[in-house]
Amino acid sequence: MDILLLSTSDSSGGAARAAQRLHQGLLKQASHPANHPANHPEITARMLVQQGRPTAQVIAPKTRLAQGIATARLSFDALPLKRYPHRTATTFSPQWCPDRIAAQVKKLKPDLINLHWVNEGFLRLETLAKLPQPLVWTLHDMWPLTGGCHYSGDCRGYEQSCGACPQLGSQNQSDLSHQIWQRKRRAWNAANLTLVALCDWMAEAARASALFSNARIERIPNGIDTETFQPLEPEMARRLLRLPPDRPLILFGALNATQDRRKGFHLLQPALQALCQRMGHAELVVFGAERPASPPDFGLPCHYLGSFQDDLSLALLYSAVDLFVLPSTEENLANTILEALACGTPCVAFGIGGMPDLIEHQQNGYLAKPGDTKDLAQGMCWVLEQQSRSPNLAQRAREKVIQEFTLEIQSRRYLNLFADILSDSSG
Numbered sequence: 001m002d003i004l005l006l007s008t009s010d011s012s013g014g015a016a017r018a019a020q021r022l023h024q025g026l027l028k029q030a031s032h033p034a035n036h037p038a039n040h041p042e043i044t045a046r047m048l049v050q051q052g053r054p055t056a057q058v059i060a061p062k063t064r065l066a067q068g069i070a071t072a073r074l075s076f077d078a079l080p081l082k083r084y085p086h087r088t089a090t091t092f093s094p095q096w097c098p099d100r101i102a103a104q105v106k107k108l109k110p111d112l113i114n115l116h117w118v119n120e121g122f123l124r125l126e127t128l129a130k131l132p133q134p135l136v137w138t139l140h141d142m143w144p145l146t147g148g149c150h151y152s153g154d155c156r157g158y159e160q161s162c163g164a165c166p167q168l169g170s171q172n173q174s175d176l177s178h179q180i181w182q183r184k185r186r187a188w189n190a191a192n193l194t195l196v197a198l199c200d201w202m203a204e205a206a207r208a209s210a211l212f213s214n215a216r217i218e219r220i221p222n223g224i225d226t227e228t229f230q231p232l233e234p235e236m237a238r239r240l241l242r243l244p245p246d247r248p249l250i251l252f253g254a255l256n257a258t259q260d261r262r263k264g265f266h267l268l269q270p271a272l273q274a275l276c277q278r279m280g281h282a283e284l285v286v287f288g289a290e291r292p293a294s295p296p297d298f299g300l301p302c303h304y305l306g307s308f309q310d311d312l313s314l315a316l317l318y319s320a321v322d323l324f325v326l327p328s329t330e331e332n333l334a335n336t337i338l339e340a341l342a343c344g345t346p347c348v349a350f351g352i353g354g355m356p357d358l359i360e361h362q363q364n365g366y367l368a369k370p371g372d373t374k375d376l377a378q379g380m381c382w383v384l385e386q387q388s389r390s391p392n393l394a395q396r397a398r399e400k401v402i403q404e405f406t407l408e409i410q411s412r413r414y415l416n417l418f419a420d421i422l423s424d425s426s427g
Contacts (some may be wrong), residue, residue: 001037001043001111001418001419002044002046002109002110002111002112003044003046003110003113003418004045004047004048004105004110004113004114004133005019005022005045005046005048005114005116006047006048006049006101006113006114006116006118006122006123007019007020007048007049007116007118008050008051008116008117008118008119008120009049009050009051009052010051010052010053010060011052011053012051013117014334014336015116015140015141016049016116016117017335018116018222018335019047019116019117019140021222021223022114022138022222022223022407022410022411022414023045023047023057023058024225024407025407025408025410025411025414026043026045026414026415027045027057028407028408028411029408029411029415030042030043030044030045035412035415036415037415037416037419039419039423040419045057046058046059046108046110047059048060048104048105048108050073050120050122051067051070051071059104073097073120073121073122074121076097076121077093077094077095077096077097077121078094080094080096080176081176083176084169084175086169087168087169089260090149090150090151090167090260091149091150092148092149092150092168093120093143093148094180095118095119095121095123095124095125095180096124096125097121098124099121101123101124101127102127102131105133110133111134111422112133112135112136112418112421112422113131113133113136114135114136114414115135115136115137116140117141117143119143119150125180125183126187127187128187128188128191128193129186129187129190132192133192134192134422134425135191135193136193136194136195136418136421137193137194137195138196138220139197139198139206139332140332141332142158142202144184144195144211145158145205145206145211146158146162146209147162147165147178147180147184148162148165148167148176148177148180148181149165149177151262151330152205153166153167155167156208157177158181158209158210158211159209159210160210161178161181161210162177162178162180163175163178163181165178181211185210185211188211188212192425193212193215194216194217194218194421195212195215195216195218196217196218196220196414196417197217197218197219197220198219198222198332198333198354199219199221199332199333199353199354200219200354200356200357201332201352201353201354201357202332202353202354203217203219218417220410220413220414220417221333221354221404221410222335222338222405222410223406223407223408223409223410223411224335224339224401224407225311225407226342226401226402226406228311228312228315229311229314229315229339229342229343229401230342230344230398231319231344231398232315232343233319234319237317237319240316241305241320243285243303243320247281247282248282248322248384248388249282249283249284249285249320249321250272250275250282250283250284250285250300250321250322250323250325250380250384251285251287251317251318251321251323251324251325251340251345252268252284252285252287252324252325252326252327253286253287253324253326261329262328262330263327263328264326264328264329264350265327267327267329267350267373267376268298268325268376269296269297269298270373271327271373271376271380272284272298272380273297273298274373274374274377275300275377275380275381276298276299278377278381279380279381279384280300282300282380282384283300283301283302283303284298284302284303285302285303285320286302286303286304287305287306287307288308289307291304305317311339315339315343318342318343318345319343319344321345322345322383322384322387323347323348323380323383323384324336324337324340324345325348325376325380326348326355327349327350327376328349328350328352328353329370329371330353331352331353331354331355332353333354333357333358334349334354334355337355337358337359338401340397341358341359341364341365341397341398341400341401341405342397342398342401342405343397343398344394344395344397344398345394345397346365346366346383346386346387346393346394347364347365347366347397348365348366348368348376348379348383349365349367350367350368350369350371350376351368351369351370352370355367358405360396360400362382363393363396364396364397364399364400365379365393366378366379367379
């Protein structure tokens with residue numbers, strides 16, 4: 001079984017990191033023949049990316065010219081959006097740039113292709129119809145279902161044919177979103193596609209999309225390396241990160257939080273200010289961003305730690321805090337929640353998207369009513385109070401990941417799915 005993963009990047013962004021982790025999990029399974037599906041004594045897994053570091057298993061641009069062209073593709077892909085000056089600041093991907101993926105695939109000759117996040121001009125829509133191999137598409141967001149947006153918000157246009165797109169600021173039923181949706185319909189219908197949803201919410205959205213009304217849809221959540229992401233000694237972690245040793249600490253990931261309303265920053269701020277009225281001794285830890293020139297008023301002392309580039313440092317960070325809060329109003333299966341739980345850190349989030357797949361309410365965290373800032377504050381208070389009384393929350397957080405979200409569980413499920421699809425194709 002020769003598998004080729006397609007991803008815009010092997011490291012930049014949550015979807016890229018998830019794809020890279022799956023690739024590592026598949027390689028590990030490949031080295032243990034006893035774990036292989038029947039009739040597949042040999043397994044190879046390679047990854048084709050637009051941005052990344054070339055290795056024996058990762059095919060990436062090698063020359064400076066090729067890397068420069070890859071970087072420029074994002075700007076070229078965004079050119080059609082110039083016609084929509086009133087569009088929102090959300091990500092919107094036309095995917096019109098010609099690519100060489102079909103030629104590369106022909107040279108590599110994989111048995112099956114696993115698509116991940118393929119935007120920023122990496123893969124032209126029409127390319128899928130040129131790939132003869134079975135395609136398994138891992139849904140890291142809603143883009144494969146829609147006319148260009150990555151999360152639809154309250155809009156359900158993707159269920160029919162898109163058009164008059166609110167994210168484009170358009171009232172034209174034949175706008176760019178409708179044109180992209182029609183291109184997708186033609187390309188998707190010509191491809192041999194199976195979808196993998198990371199959570200129940202995404203699976204339901206895929207089934208609701210007219211683009212995939214007849215597609216096979218499976219649910220396989222992301223996995224994580226539980227040897228890297230594991231609880232570390234909190235006192236040591238706080239000392240190394242120069243955090244106060246005797247204060248309840250709340251962690252928040254701020255990457256793109258203020259630019260993307262979906263991330264819920266506008267809801268976190270009042271929730272923390274409400275929390276301050278009940279737990280004024282708590283403090284906030286922010287990663288993914290440096291301290292801004294004019295920091296927002298959270299009502300709590302705030303520690304800005306910047307970006308963390310490696311998983312071990314992230315594990316240290318999660319182990320140093322008492323809870324992780326994710327105020328997103330739309331979210332798939334969040335890597336940050338998965339990482340925090342694996343480190344024994346309870347999580348608080350709104351009960352939306354993939355959050356109920358990860359957080360069991362008042363068992364390993366707290367699911368607040370969607371959009372309710374008072375309940376989000378209540379959830380943080382509840383977790384901090386429980387943490388001071390008993391270690392059970394932390395234990396259950398770790399147990400949830402060990403039972404359902406390890407890299408071994410994920411990679412084995414993918415291999416079994418790949419084997420099943422290849423068996424159907426050969427039959």
